Amino acid sequence: xxxxxxxxxxxxxxxxxxxxxxxxxxxxxxxxxxxxxxxxxxxxxxxxxxxxxxxxxxxxxxxxxxxxxxxxxxxxxxxxxxxxxxxxxxxxxxxxxxxxxxxxxxxxxxxxxxxxxxxxxxxxxxxxxxxxxxxxxxxxxxxxxxxxx
Amino acid sequence: xxxxxxxxxxxxxxxxxxxxxxxxxxxxxxxxxxxxxxxxxxxxxxxxxxxxxxxxxxxxxxxxxxxxxxxxxxxxxxxxxxxxxxxxxxxxxxxxxxxxxxxxxxxxxxxxxxxxxxxxxxxxxxxxxxxxxxxxxxxxxxxxxxxxxxxxxx
Numbered sequence: 142x143x144x145x146x147x148x149x150x151x152x153x154x155x156x157x158x159x160x161x162x163x164x165x166x167x168x169x170x171x172x173x174x175x176x177x178x179x180x181x182x183x184x185x186x187x188x189x190x191x192x193x194x195x196x197x198x199x200x201x202x203x204x205x206x207x208x209x210x211x212x213x214x215x216x217x218x219x220x221x222x223x224x225x226x227x228x229x230x231x232x233x234x235x236x237x238x239x240x241x242x243x244x245x246x247x248x249x250x251x252x253x254x255x256x257x258x259x260x261x262x263x264x265x266x267x268x269x270x271x272x273x274x275x276x277x278x279x280x281x282x283x284x285x286x287x288x289x290x
Numbered sequence: 291x292x293x294x295x296x297x298x299x300x301x302x303x304x305x306x307x308x309x310x311x312x313x314x315x316x317x318x319x320x321x322x323x324x325x326x327x328x329x330x331x332x333x334x335x336x337x338x339x340x341x342x343x344x345x346x347x348x349x350x351x352x353x354x355x356x357x358x359x360x361x362x363x364x365x366x367x368x369x370x371x372x373x374x375x376x377x378x379x380x381x382x383x384x385x386x387x388x389x390x391x392x393x394x395x396x397x398x399x400x401x402x403x404x405x406x407x408x409x410x411x412x413x414x415x416x417x418x419x420x421x422x423x424x425x426x427x428x429x430x431x432x433x434x435x436x437x438x439x440x441x442x443x444x
Contacts, residue, residue, distance in 0.1 A: 163322075171319040175356040176356050202320065212351060217332070218342075218344060220388050221388055223386045
């Protein structure tokens with residue numbers, strides 16, 4: 142269902158999007174899809190060599206999940222700008238301890254409309270977004286701008 | 291430590307085709323699904339895309355960053371050109387400005403350059419910042435997307 146400009150008010154919340162707990166399998170899939178084969182994202186032995194205790198998710202996977210969250214609400218074709226700052230790293234969940242590790246690997250994307258205006262005949266909204274894990278640690282913050290019907 | 295003389299450096303221009311199968315693979319990856327039947331049909335079914343108001347199969351919002359990894363030796367090659375130490379590299383910020391839709395089958399030319407290099411802080415607390423700007427132009431000569439990537443070395 143298309144979201145129209147007239148349906149949106151400043152202060153409206155974007156529907157909250159909750160990811161699956163990210164596992165190394167998701168990181169390998171993203172590595173293959175994106176071509177980002179930095180071993181830091183899937184090879185534990187490499188992570189250890191550079192002094193990290195675990196592999197970490199690609200920042201761009203977290204942004205990709207945020208993009209999926211946005212386009213589950215506002216159609217892709219209406220996006221005009223999408224900006225994020227990466228705030229912290231994300232460790233994947235461990236299959237052998239899923240119960241205790243899934244929260245650090247579950248990404249929750251939320252957002253709030255902060256501006257609404259017409260410019261050059263386009264109906265524009267700006268929505269601030271934030272992605273955090275299920276423990277409350279912030280992964281990225283940013284905003285998107287969309288021109289709506 | 292990033293090679294400061296690379297400020298203004300323009301990477302070799304790179305042209306690639308936006309492959310339909312690559313879009314599907316990417317859409318599956320960012321939505322954490324197993325197969326294409328589980329993703330939004332606009333990313334694999336041209337009829338569904340047209341019904342949704344697209345002229346073809348569109349790309350997910352962050353798809354074009356991937357082109358960065360398909361060129362110039364990918365991440366490692368780019369880091370080497372810039373003199374960046376991969377083990378200290380962090381991606382700090384990413385921004386996309388969308389000017390027009392990108393569809394499967396489009397032939398995209400990417401022009402990327404180093405638009406800023408600076409050092410913040412002193413001593414052990416200092417970080418070096420490198421900002422890359424990429425312009426993506428389609429087969430009709432239209433600027434479709436501009437991206438800014440802020441990389442830091444800690």
